[in-house]
Amino acid sequence: TSLAVFERIMAVNFYGALHCTQAALPSLVARRGQIIVLSSLSQYAPVPDRAAYNASKHALHGLFETLRGELDGTGVHVMMVCPGYTATDLRKNVLVGDGSTAPQPVLTAGRVASPQDVAEAIYQGALKRRRLLVLSNLDWRARMIARCFPRLFEQLLLPRLTGSRMSRGVS
Structure with missing residues (x-):
């Protein structure tokens, strides 16, 4: 996998979450709000041939688990969300090693969650902090x-x- 692909995926998955959190953090602290980080099941079971994606999700866990400790006592809550396979079009835009896209087949094993079910579970998880x-x-x-x-x-x-x-x- 080219370095450019790693940089592109990290820019979206890791730095996107970091920049949004930094921008919102003063307001979150003032309101004792909540940070919800969309990670992936790849944190626990890496997806084959997706080293950059897996690395970006591991990096999210390192950052936000550290931030959770740093925010202790501020009232700000951090929830990591690790969905499994979800019925979205994301699989149509998977980047491969050279940076091109290669649509992936629909999962044939196990249950694929609907986006609505995932959103409801995240909402319920947020309510329960x-x-x-x-x-x-x-x-x-x-x-x-x-x-x-x-x-x-x-x-x-x-x-x-x-x-x-x-x-x-190594890919």
Whole structure:
């Protein structure tokens, strides 16, 4: 994957969230508001051949989990949202290593959430001031295996979820 692709994806996924948060933070502190960060299930189970995307989502977690600690005592709440596969057109605009787009097939394994269901779950999570909201067709056991036994996850579960195997090497 070219450096330009990494920079483009980080500009949107990471720096976009950072810049919006910095601009809104004084108002959020004054109103004891809430920051809701849209991350991804790739935080727990990386999507094959999407190193830049996965890295951008990991970076979001590092930034906003740190910010949560820095805002302790201000009344500002931070919720990380990690949706799984959602029925959007995002899959039609996936960037590949050279920066071109390569439409991805519709997920054939597991449940695909509707945007309305995801939005409602985020709203309900915000009302409850959840710290982490994982919305996924990948249940907690699969996330645990991905985190604790990544090789097992890559060999056994990932092919069933994505129809492919993790590539060897760095993309």
